[in-house]
Amino acid sequence: MIKTSTHDGITTIAFDRPETLNALTRELGEQALCALRDAAASGAKAVVLTGTGRAFSAGADLVGFSAVGAQGGEALAQSVGRDMREAMNPLSEAIADSPIPVISAVNGPCVGGGVGIALAADVAIAARSAYFLLPQVTQLGIVPDLGATWALPRKLGRARALGASLLGERIDAERAEAWGLIWKCVDDAALMDEAMAIARQLARSPSAAVRATRALIDAAPSATLHTQLEQERLCQVEFVGSAFFREAVARFVTVSSNLGR
Template sequence: MTTLVRHVLRDGVATLTLDRPQALNALGQKLMEDFLAALQACTADERTRAIVLTGAGRAFSAGGDIGWFGALLAGGPAHAQAEIGRFMEDAGNQITQAIAECPVPVVAAVNGPCVGGAIGIALAADVVLAARSAYFLVPQVSQLGIVPDLGATWALSRLLGRSRALGVALLGERMDAAQAEQWGLIWRCVADADLAEQAQALALRLGSTSAAAVRDTRCLIDAAPGNTLQQQLADERTAQRRHVAGDFFNQACARFLARTGHA
């Protein structure tokens, strides 16, 4: 059966490409199921040291597949409620959580429009790059009368603060990649022609670091807004104790001492 997510592993970097370009990579049921399966395959493969997420064609993703939602509504409101709730629990929410908790670093390479639920997916990555022509749009409230989902409200509030997050979510205005970088929504805006190369280089760089340290740093950063300083210092201490006993830290120290003549 044809998959709607391409999975290519090169030099330890797994690139997952949403591959439904004729529909702007809209997040229909099969694409999401294929996406989750691809993520799970990556994390189960010991050769994978980092992951890049991107889209085929001219969009990262146009967000939810309205045609599929319409077909569900044809079965009545109760049917639509049940199916969409199941879809979110079994696929959509699991994808966002799998990215946010991935055992290896994840880079999102936003190559074009990133709309609706796709924003939650992209912003769950550790580092987000966007092509200069890309834009971000949250249309759920203003156009559809539903709420942002797949983690978008979690990410927007933490990255932008309450005022900007509400403005982005309620007004449904496009935010171009340059503004997204300026506001701190993404790490960097790059030339369209350079996106794939820079995403690969960044993933290789992240993949050469300690995956355990990446995971713990991610957890510390995410927990910080809800922690007191005392709690955060304690969590840092706990994590640091784990890592100083690890091979990566010991080998790094040995290399440094050898270079400086203190070995």
């Protein structure tokens, strides 16, 4: 269901159901969640999340839904609700709350619940051939999920979030970058190299500062300016006393002194 590898402190977690375009199942969600937790526990400095084959994820495994649905609509509803509560929602939350940075490398179609998972990462990049698609409303009569309705308005604003959700149009990688849905669109062949470069850069930053910045950005839409300023102040009080900051200042002073000679 997933493949993992670790190199130079960077763990790569890849959805590995290429025959289904990495359609999401409870088992895949559970395995990815365990891999994410194991990466942090083992001392990895960052995680790259991607898919094998042609897709990041085609969204929910509708073939599996069909099998359960044969038992009746109520059985299917209970199964989906349980899998979301116990496996898939915890995966999105674990990505968003990870103690180490997570980079999603969207290598191909990113559909349905895959969108929520990809956007839960700290930084999302996409191959030029990739696209994002939310077919839940138009094609299935359900709602976007796995955190998509939380991430989309924060990244796109209400108008584009609703348009993407209600109209079910493909958003190609270049448009996703232009809209601010993702950080960067890159050539297909460069995707993993770029993802690893970002992961290494984030891995060099103090994890506490990364987590605090994530928390500040996430809190900002509902915070007052006064509250946000105070939270920033508290973070600075904590981090300015760190060895990392003192060493950075010392390097800056040395470089500045040399430039002045």
